[in-house]
Amino acid sequence: MAxxxxxxxxxxxxxxxxxxxxxxxxxQVPAGSIFGFLGRNGAGKTTxxxxxxxxxxxxxxxxxxxxxxxxxxxxxxxxxxRAAFVSExxxxxxxxxxxxxxxxxxxxxxxWRADLERxxxxxxxxxxxxxxxxxxxxxxxxxxxxxxxxxxxxxLILDEPTSGLDPAVTEQVLQALVxxxxxAPATVFFSSHQIADVDQIADHVAIIDRGxxxxxxxxxxxxxxxxxxxxxxxxxxxxxxxxAPGVTHVRRSGRVLTLLSTAGAGQVVEQARALAPASIDxxxxxxxxxxxETVNAxx
Amino acid sequence: MxxxxxxxxxxxxFLAAFVVLTCSAVLTVLAYPKVVxxxxxxxxxxxxxxxEIGRRIREIAELERTYRGYIWVQAFRQNLTxxxxxxxxxxxxxxxxxxxxxxxxxxxxxxxxSRPELLGARVATGLGQLAVxxxxxxxxxxxxxPAVGETFTLGSALxxxxxxxxxxxVFFSLALLLSTVVSGVWVPALIALCAAxxxxxxxxxxxxxxxxxxxxxxSGETYFRxxxxxxxxxxxxxxxxxxxxSAGSWNFARQDF
Amino acid sequence: xxxxxxNPSSGVPIYLQLVEQVKHAIDTGAIRPGEQLxxxxxxxxxxxxxxxxxxxxxxxxxxxxxxELRHGAxxxxxxxxxxxxxxxxxxxxxxxxxxxxxRLRARGITDAEIRRLFEAELAGLTRAGGHRG
Numbered sequence: 001m002a003x004x005x006x007x008x009x010x011x012x013x014x015x016x017x018x019x020x021x022x023x024x025x026x027x028q029v030p031a032g033s034i035f036g037f038l039g040r041n042g043a044g045k046t047t048x049x050x051x052x053x054x055x056x057x058x059x060x061x062x063x064x065x066x067x068x069x070x071x072x073x074x075x076x077x078x079x080x081x082r083a084a085f086v087s088e089x090x091x092x093x094x095x096x097x098x099x100x101x102x103x104x105x106x107x108x109x110x111x112w113r114a115d116l117e118r119x120x121x122x123x124x125x126x127x128x129x130x131x132x133x134x135x136x137x138x139x140x141x142x143x144x145x146x147x148x149x150x151x152x153x154x155x156l157i158l159d160e161p162t163s164g165l166d167p168a169v170t171e172q173v174l175q176a177l178v179x180x181x182x183x184a185p186a187t188v189f190f191s192s193h194q195i196a197d198v199d200q201i202a203d204h205v206a207i208i209d210r211g212x213x214x215x216x217x218x219x220x221x222x223x224x225x226x227x228x229x230x231x232x233x234x235x236x237x238x239x240x241x242x243x244a245p246g247v248t249h250v251r252r253s254g255r256v257l258t259l260l261s262t263a264g265a266g267q268v269v270e271q272a273r274a275l276a277p278a279s280i281d282x283x284x285x286x287x288x289x290x291x292x293e294t295v296n297a298x299x
Numbered sequence: 300m301x302x303x304x305x306x307x308x309x310x311x312x313f314l315a316a317f318v319v320l321t322c323s324a325v326l327t328v329l330a331y332p333k334v335v336x337x338x339x340x341x342x343x344x345x346x347x348x349x350x351e352i353g354r355r356i357r358e359i360a361e362l363e364r365t366y367r368g369y370i371w372v373q374a375f376r377q378n379l380t381x382x383x384x385x386x387x388x389x390x391x392x393x394x395x396x397x398x399x400x401x402x403x404x405x406x407x408x409x410x411x412x413s414r415p416e417l418l419g420a421r422v423a424t425g426l427g428q429l430a431v432x433x434x435x436x437x438x439x440x441x442x443x444x445p446a447v448g449e450t451f452t453l454g455s456a457l458x459x460x461x462x463x464x465x466x467x468x469v470f471f472s473l474a475l476l477l478s479t480v481v482s483g484v485w486v487p488a489l490i491a492l493c494a495a496x497x498x499x500x501x502x503x504x505x506x507x508x509x510x511x512x513x514x515x516x517x518s519g520e521t522y523f524r525x526x527x528x529x530x531x532x533x534x535x536x537x538x539x540x541x542x543x544x545s546a547g548s549w550n551f552a553r554q555d556f
Numbered sequence: 557x558x559x560x561x562x563n564p565s566s567g568v569p570i571y572l573q574l575v576e577q578v579k580h581a582i583d584t585g586a587i588r589p590g591e592q593l594x595x596x597x598x599x600x601x602x603x604x605x606x607x608x609x610x611x612x613x614x615x616x617x618x619x620x621x622x623x624e625l626r627h628g629a630x631x632x633x634x635x636x637x638x639x640x641x642x643x644x645x646x647x648x649x650x651x652x653x654x655x656x657x658x659r660l661r662a663r664g665i666t667d668a669e670i671r672r673l674f675e676a677e678l679a680g681l682t683r684a685g686g687h688r689g
Contacts (some may be wrong), residue, residue: 032608033608034608049569068558158678171604172658174604175601178600178601178604178605178606178607179597179600179601180635181606181607181608182597182600182601182607194563196565199564199565200564200604200605201604201605201606202606203606203608203609219569220569220570220571220612223567223568223569224569265619265679269679281672281675281676282675282676282679283567283672283675284566284567284568285566285567286565286567
């Protein structure tokens with residue numbers, strides 16, 4: 001399989017009852033990566049995942065998983081043989097107990113890993129005879145994750161896997177994901193509001209805003225390239241135009257001029273010196289700040 | 300495995316239906332001795348009660364003079380027909396979604412099965428359940444009638460069972476089709492039941508045309524009165540059910556989850 | 557050898573934090589030349605970070621000549637990595653930094669400001685005249 005991208009979308013659009021959920025989404029998820037998908041509520045993350053798995057048909061545009069088309073009936077089944085999905089509400093069959101749920105799922109996947117099943121049942125402390133109705137959110141999450149991990153999936157698509165979980169369970173979940181990627185050549189594509197989790201395990205991220213990709217790339221590159229630069233002047237900050245590429249969010253407040261650069265600090269600092277500020281501070285920008293600046297930007 | 304899942308989703312509805320329908324058949328048989336005692340008390344003269352209602356009372360009393368007629372009127376024309384339609388609708392409603400909510404279907408929809416496969420399992424389970432629900436009470440009659448000193452032929456039971464089954468699938472399919480158009484469990488059921496009521500009302504008002512009504516096929520009226528099987532009606536019902544299931548399958552294949 | 561959990565939100569890439577930690581551990585003698593480093597998978601699992609990140613850190617360290625990646629056997633500290641004079645230089649450097657921080661704190665400068673002064677200095681700003689005083 002020469003395709004470097006496990007997931008690829010080109011100008012993906014989806015309209016539901018007059019609501020434009022996706023307005024031209026472009027996404028490329030490299031094989032073997034842990035890909036964090038960030039966005040506000042209603043930005044289109046869940047819709048994207050449903051399209052990738054063939055649960056929903058796009059209005060226009062292209063989506064490919066493993067190079068296959070999810071919308072086609074036959075290829076859709078092929079995709080779902082190799083990809084696992086955990087929905088945001090971790091929905092499972094309430095009428096079954098844990099053991100029945102595992103047996104049911106295992107029967108559908110010939111590559112089911114019974115050894116991982118035993119390992120995770122023990123590690124996650126899932127009681128086999130407990131009815132799924134009675135499980136707490138954390139237990140349901142762990143069970144849903146077990147069902148996803150044991151089927152030998154090449155791709156895990158997870159919608160908010162750690163939402164509503166206490167830090168201990170969160171760590172268990174993240175650890176299981178990291179172990180899964182280390183073991184097999186698997187890819188994890190997950191959406192999250194817990195930016196700290198994304199910071200911790202993701203190597204690529206994309207920020208979706210209003211149905212479009214606003215930011216995308218390797219997380220280390222974003223950490224290297226995003227800089228906040230603050231200039232303090234003796235008198236009122238001048239009205240200056242910065243022509244360096246990647247300068248956004250120039251803010252003026254009294255004697256202070258702040259700007260965000262998405263392409264490193266070098267050129268900006270050079271231009272800034274021409275204004276003769278009293279001080280120049282260059283600070284790294286956290287992923288949370290990148291997210292907030294991106295989604296709060298006015299068009 | 301999807302057959303098993305469909306069974307789990309519908310088992311309580313099925314079991315309730317099974318108990319109710321079978322008990323109804325049993326009670327109908329066991330009540331016969333009392334009916335025999337009460338029948339002579341119904342006057343047959345035309346002058347006693349006029350109009351449509353009077354005519355019907357006299358008709359029923361006339362039919363129930365024989366055991367076979369009694370069973371036909373009470374069970375096949377009335378109880379099993381009315382309750383059967385209700386249960387057929389309840390079995391078909393909700394489609395693949397036991398709780399009616401699309402969110403809980405996401406796990407199923409993420410599994411490596413095609414939509415026809417998923418719906419096919421549901422339909423197959425439903426049809427199997429309907430067959431049991433149709434033939435079990437029907438078979439009560441040949442088995443239990445000797446207990447009240449009467450006989451009921453196995454052949455009649457099988458024919459009536461078949462008539463119930465085929466016509467019930469029409470309502471099952473209607474409920475299933477509606478479930479692919481309207482979300483929820485109760486709304487499709489209500490719409491299907493309203494449709495049944497409308498058909499029944501038309502049936503009552505049409506009078507002479509009621510031979511062609513689905514309820515006449517369901518009760519096996521032609522077979523009861525003349526011994527001839529209602530082939531045309533059964534075929535038409537089967538075709539209608541198949542048509543609705545196809546439409547439902549087509550809808551389901553195109554739904555967004 | 558114990559590696560500390562990197563801080564994902566610090567703005568410094570995680571792989572760089574790992575690289576620095578390993579170099580620091582070698583320089584202080586916590587891990588000696590020839591000793592084996594943890595495998596990528598176990599380390600990623602233990603620190604709960606991306607295995608690709610660990611792999612990148614190890615590649616970086618190998619590129620710097622600090623460790624050797626032996627095919628099939630794992631990662632080992634290079635023989636010449638822990639030169640004693642490097643350790644001594646670092647110890648001296650540590651003392652200088654400690655003294656400077658003391659003096660700055662004595663002047664009432666907060667730790668956050670101290671950190672910014674160091675960052676700016678390292679970015680080469682003060683020497684070029686961007687900062688007065």
